[in-house]
Amino acid sequence: MTQNDSPAPEFSYEIDIDDVGRAGKKFQLSSNETERAMIAKRLKTPSVEKLEGEMRVTASKTGVRITGDIAADLTRECVASLEHMPETIAESFEIDFTRIPSENDDVEEEDLDAPEFLEGETLDLGELLVQQLSLSMEPFPRKEGAKSLAEAYAPKENASPFAGLKQALGKSDDNQ
Structure with missing residues (x-):
């Protein structure tokens, strides 16, 4: 997908x-209510109440370095009980870009820790902040003390798939 085909970012701050x-x-970013609603939809979470970031950007002829802090408050859905729960994120991050194109086009051998190639002369700090939020979110949020729906609605005993057959044949664990 080319840049022209990609949808507009939910939270954009181009430099x-x-x-x-x-x-x-240094850049101070803070998303508004409309942007946070679109970010929540993109990240498939009930809501984003706060998304703020402070970023320091330095650039040279060969690269760009971004160091920053992200602060976010979200409402997430518990993977066990499906109840809504809060999640707070407060983390520091670093992102490096290179302005020198890679001579190696083979994706399989590409170093995943290598800086990403920066095309063009602009950088969207808002989109980078949303990406950092996505990386910082708990992958399987579970509310403290939440009982899973499977535990709540499953049979109380741990029945094997052959339990019904054993009962039909009149066998117990003692006289198999």
């Missing part, structure tokens, strides 16, 4: 890399 330079610049 021109040439305006940053080696000295760097």
Whole structure:
């Protein structure tokens, strides 16, 4: 998919890399209510109550480095009970980009820790913050003390698939 085919980001804050330079610049980002609703839909979570970030961007001829902090409050769905529960995220992160295209086009041998290639002269810090939020979210959120729906509605005994057959034949565990 090319950049022109991709949908507009839910939370966008584009910067021109040439305006940053080696000295760097600091950016304070905060999403509004409409943006947070669209982010929640994209991340398939009931709601995002807060998404803020502070990012420091430095650039050279060969690369761009972003260091920052993310703060977010979300409402998530418990994987066990399906109840809504809060999740708070407060983390630091670092992201590196290279301006030098890779000579190795073989994806299988690509180093996953290598900086991503930066195409063009702009960078969307809002989209990077949403991506960082996605990476920081608990993959299987479970509310403390939540009983799973399977535990609540499953039969009380741990019946084997052959329990009904044993009963029909009049056998017990003692006289198999």
